[in-house]
Amino acid sequence: MPSCQRILCSVGSCIYNSKDDNFCTLDSVQISAAAKSDSGAPYDETLCASYKTHQKKK
Numbered sequence: 809m810p811s812c813q814r815i816l817c818s819v820g821s822c823i824y825n826s827k828d829d830n831f832c833t834l835d836s837v838q839i840s841a842a843a844k845s846d847s848g849a850p851y852d853e854t855l856c857a858s859y860k861t862h863q864k865k866k
């Protein structure tokens with residue numbers, strides 16, 4: 809994998825997101841199939857499994 813790869817991301821609620829610069833601070837992320845992975849729509853098919861919230865779990 810090229811070491812210069814950047815992951816652009818605007819998910820501001822993730823602890824790995826650099827909000828001002830619109831990118832992920834991790835070297836790599838795991839993208840996984842989402843629960844509704846049968847519609848063909850990106851928001852149903854994929855999710856970032858490396859996501860970590862700023863908030864404490866309830």
Ligand code: SF4
Binds near residue numbers: 815
């Ligand atoms: S871990 Fe995933 S959701 Fe979080 S900033 Fe990186 S790409 Fe975005």
